[in-house]
Amino acid sequence: MVWGCRMSRAWVFGDDIDTDALAPGAYMKRPINELASHCMEALAPDFAGSVRPGDIVVGGRNFGMGSSREQAAEALRHLGIGAVVAHSFAGIFYRNALNLGLLAVECDETGRIAQGDELRLDAVGGVLENVTQGVALPCKPVPPFLMDMVEAGGLVPHLEKRFGGVES
């Protein structure tokens, strides 16, 4: 179970984190590795350089608002972010994240997570354990038909099953 219990470090951001911060327009023409190195630069210049694989991004309300550019989710995935947990998501970002195989989980109690807290996410069971603070925070389960897609690696592998894909 890829998204089962794993220990992660929290990167905590506020409400209304926008896609221009996640995927700055000036680098949209560049390859994803370069774009990702500027992820969140306007709000947290040290983020892209210090994030570790498996870390969890924690947002407030309306995470990922703004543009439909899926590089906002792709940049986080490229940096190795294991999941985004937010009070709520902007609709397009939510669909983009799951389509790209990046887990996006809603949690009403993200206010109980501080920067750097150790977290353990059980997305299937719907529990986010804040190990540092010793509390278990309930999460909304991802709908099963979407969870299937995330587990397949996103929409493209899912569609490959339908179309058979191209032999490589």
Added chain:
Amino acid sequence: MARSLARRIIARASGEDAAPGEVVTCAVDLAMIHDSGGPRRVKPILERLGVGVWDANRVVVATDHFVPVFDEETRRIQNLTRDWVKAQAIRHYYEEQGICHVVTPERGHLRPGMFCVGGDSHSPTGGAFGAYMFGIGATEMAGVLATGEIWLTVPETILIEWTGRLGEGVFAKDMMLFLCTRLGMDGGRYQAVEYAGDAVRAMAMPERMTLANMTAELGGQTGLIGADDVTAAHLAGLGVAADIDGWGHDAGAEVEERHVFDASALPPQIAAPHSPANAADVGEFGGVTPTIAYIGACTGAKLDDLRVAARVLKGRRVAVGVTLLVAPASVRETEAARDEGIMAVFEEAGARILPSACGICAGYGDERLEAGTVCISSTARNFKGRMGDPSSQVYLGSPLSTAAAAVAGRIIDPREML
């Protein structure tokens, strides 16, 4: 009980009368893509799947983000776009003709009752035509292009009624900045927002497009305006045969949330950095002295917006120390504005005319705001760093408020200049 416009369209597109919260699969009538999220992103996915587009006649491609090309990378993107369109036999290709949200309806691709997706967040603009249109990312778009379908959670309808009439010098942009501030950037809850009431009925299509467009800022999935005589007349003017029956606003329809506002009481609004939800009455911004005034974008540089700006610029000059930039939303709109003498008004006022493209609003090009710039802009978004350096400060206002600030050298109540 009667169904809202959103539910009627989704019922037609999905073949089932599902309730809000249920997941349905809809047949897509039109898919619109641009040069950034379009061919360069969907081509590798379709190749991996071993398929082409499901119906080339239902695909519109417009180049607007990396326009004009300014380096090797942007040239490569445009070449890839052109080659892919040709390979897929897509006829509805608009190269450097303006912003996709304006070009798509002006070329007659939108009609009431259609179910459409766009590879851009401002795709709800199409809702002004009584179509259900919303933005999606490139991978999801590749799925649509491969299958002709998309899943959707049937939305609730949030009805926003504007009673009365807008006062002189107050526009759709002012309404939307007010709504973002009142309801929040997530006030639309990714549901269907429907605009109605006397003030909306009285609006011409370009103003309705601004309402629908900025539903993106309100966090709605789409923004709809029921088709009526104004819609029918506009489409007839474009030579589009359309049937509006069944795609109007139904005052008796079931809605899940309703707000009523008095348009006649609304003064011009300005949104302070760095959010469209930071709006207040224009009178509160008298100390702000922009050095850049930008009239541009799908939501702020259509022909009607240019006409409005020209009202204060005619016979006046831009203040010393201010640069006025005007990027008309489409080539056709530019030509119409030229015929009306509006482009001459801009040039005589000292404005610099930019290409018809997303321009500084998207922040993808080589023209961006420098560090510390204070800007007033008729665009939709003023997120930190979007239009340039993160230290730049962008205020949003109507095209009229933007033009008035350019002339005065400070943000003023534009009604003083009418």
